Amino acid sequence: MIKVLLADDHGIVRAGLRRLVEESEYIEVVAEAADGKEAIRKAHEIRPDVAVVDISMPGMDGLEVINQLRSIHPKLPIIILTMYEEEQYVVRAIEAGAMGYLTKRSAPEQLVKAIRRVYAGYRYLTDEASEMLALRVARGSTGKSLLDLLSMRELQVLRRLALGHTNREIAESYHISIKTVDTYRSRLLKKLDLRNNAELSRFAIQNRIIEA
Numbered sequence: 001m002i003k004v005l006l007a008d009d010h011g012i013v014r015a016g017l018r019r020l021v022e023e024s025e026y027i028e029v030v031a032e033a034a035d036g037k038e039a040i041r042k043a044h045e046i047r048p049d050v051a052v053v054d055i056s057m058p059g060m061d062g063l064e065v066i067n068q069l070r071s072i073h074p075k076l077p078i079i080i081l082t083m084y085e086e087e088q089y090v091v092r093a094i095e096a097g098a099m100g101y102l103t104k105r106s107a108p109e110q111l112v113k114a115i116r117r118v119y120a121g122y123r124y125l126t127d128e129a130s131e132m133l134a135l136r137v138a139r140g141s142t143g144k145s146l147l148d149l150l151s152m153r154e155l156q157v158l159r160r161l162a163l164g165h166t167n168r169e170i171a172e173s174y175h176i177s178i179k180t181v182d183t184y185r186s187r188l189l190k191k192l193d194l195r196n197n198a199e200l201s202r203f204a205i206q207n208r209i210i211e212a
Helices: 009-020 035-046 062-072 087-096 109-119 127-143 152-162 166-173 177-193 196-206
Strands: 002-007 029-035 051-052 078-082 098-103
Touching: 002 035, 002 109, 009 029, 009 109, 029 035, 029 109, 035 051, 035 177, 051 062, 051 109, 051 152, 062 078, 062 087, 062 127, 062 152, 078 109, 087 098, 087 127, 087 152, 098 109, 098 127, 152 166, 152 177, 152 196, 177 196
Parallel strands: 002 029, 002 051, 051 078, 078 098
Antiparallel strands: none
C-alpha cells in the first residue's frame, strides 16, 4: 500500500480527497492535517510514502512546509494540490523540492496518477505547469522580475489585496494578526516601489497574479 498524508485546511476538501484516493487500489490515507505544523508533526510520526499538500494553509508559508517536510523526511515525495495556477507558485514549489504540482481544477483521476508516479520516483506536472517551467527555463536570467523578490506569503497577501480583501479578512484566512498583514503590505509597497492598494492591483493584473 502507498501510505498518503493529506494536508489541507478545509475539512470538506480533505474528506473528498480521501474518498477519491481510497477508491484506488493499493493507496491508503494514513493521516490528515489542517495546517503546516500538523502536517510536519504527522509526517515525522507516521512516515508516509507520499504527502499531498495545499501550498496555502494557516500559519506557515507553503514553501516552509515543503522545506521542513523534506528536512525530516528527505526522500518524501510531495505533491502540491492548490488553487493557485500562476507561474510564480509553480516555479517556487518545484524549486523548493515538490515532485508534483496539480491545481484543484485538475481532473480527479490526475491525483491518483500523480501519487503513483511520484511514489515511483518521477515528477508529475499538469501540462500547464510543465509549459510554465519550460518558459521559465527558456527566459533564463532575463526572465527575473520583481516577483522574485517576494516571499510566498508576500505573494499570497499581494493576491488577496489585489482582489480587494481587507486586512482583517486576510488575517483571518491565514490565522495571523491584522498588524502582521499590514507589515506584509508595507513590505510589498516598498519592494515593488508602489504607493497604494490600487497600484498593487494593477501590478497583480499586469503580472498575471489575478485576472483583470
